[in-house]
Structure formats: structure tokens, C-alpha cells
Amino acid sequence: MTLFEKLRCLLTFGQGVALPLPELSAITTPEQLFKQWFDDANKAGILLPESMSVSSCSADGQPSSRMVLLKSYDENGFVFFTNYGSRKSNELTENNKVALLFHWNVLQRQIRIEGTVEKVSVQESANYFHSRDRGSQVGAWASKQSQKIKYDNELKDRMSHYQEKFSEGEVPHPEFWGGWRVKPKSIEFWQGRTNRLHDRICFEKENGQWTQHKLHP
Ligand SMILES: Cc1cc2nc3c(=O)[nH]c(=O)nc-3n(C[C@H](O)[C@H](O)[C@H](O)COP(=O)(O)O)c2cc1C
16 A cells, blocks of 8 residues: 555545545446456555455345455456355355445445346356466365365365375366356445545446446435
């Protein structure tokens, strides 16, 4: 974090940062604004600025949230990777409606994204899987994510089993592990400001086109 950014954080903490959101006319796409804010979060020295909450819903309507890491984003959507047998993946398979949330406290910024998910291609998942460190690759085989641990050393035993199994050569990409792409239908940017007069810009996609409006805080 630069000295200027530190000073800005200190001076505005709890009060919102001084700079308002750009005028609506100055913004072309939410992707552009997302990139700008994500770059700002990176530059601010925030630890894991790519952390985001993913909310899914069970078949009987029970929502649940957990943090994951955003691995890529572009005009096609926001991608994260996980176990396809996990609770979140099971829920997203039954109900493809999803919500993402970013919060960068020191910047007094929040981004809310709502949309639907689809699996990324097997090739894309495999490419990312093979880019991970070997321990994480073996760990993906060992973890039956979201399932109950049956006995104390189960995870350790499974890790040892797969370490031995894949002791040589490339760790194969498991078909039960891969990416989800969140295709946004709405994206809201929230910028904290003084006197709780926060700025909110909401983008909504209709017939493939983004419309935008501001919201009362
Ligand atoms: C900062 C942070 C980042 C995480 N990133 C991921 C991730 O990218 N993928 C993942 O499967 N779990 C990730 N986790 C773990 C999840 O929060 C969660 O515990 C796990 O995915 C199981 O969730 P589920 O049982 O609801 O499917 C992360 C946790 C934290 C705190």
C-alpha cells in the first residue's frame, strides 16, 4: 500500500472514501468498472482481494454462503474452482441461480453480483488444475469436500494414499473438480461516502444489453 493510500485509509476509515463513483455517463460497462475496482483493491495491498462470497440455495430454498477465490473474469463471467461433489456444487446443479459478494473494507467498497452459473469446459478446469502446486493437486484428490469425516485420520490417510498413487509424473485432473462460471444479470457497485450518503450504481442486463441506474443508499 502506498503512503498516500495508507493516509487515505486512515483519514476516511469508517467515514467512507472521499472519491465518489464516476458519473453514469462516464461508465460504459460494469466489466470496465469491476476491473478498475479490482485493480484498485490489488494496488491497495489488501490480502487476497480476489476473495468473494458465493451464495447458493438448496432445493427447499435454504441459502448458504462461503468464501472462494475469483480466478478469472471477463465479459463472459466470473470463474472460481471447487469440488463438483461439494455442497455448493450440488446446490448450484439443482438451482443455477447464484450471488457473489466482494467487500474491500479499507476502500469502503462492495460489489454485489447476481446471475446464473454454468460449468467451465473440462479443458479450462484441467489447465487451471495443472497450474496449481502439486500439494493442492493431490489435496483435491484427497478431499471429499463437504462430506462428513468418518474417523480422525481419514483425511491424512487419503492424502498419503494419493501421494503414493501419484508419486511420479503428472497428477491427473480429477473429473469431480473444476470451475463454475457466474454469468451476471446484475452488478451493483457500492462506494462508502460521508454521512451515510453512499453511492450505489446498479447495472442490469436486459436482452444482452446493460442498463444502469443509481440507487438510494
Ligand atoms: C479466503 C477463502 C478462500 C477460499 N477459496 C476456496 C475456493 O476457491 N474453492 C473452494 O472450493 N473452497 C474455497 N474455500 C473454502 C470454502 O469457503 C468452503 O469451506 C468450501 O468450499 C466448502 O464449501 P461447501 O461445503 O459449502 O461446498 C475458501 C475459503 C476461504 C476462507
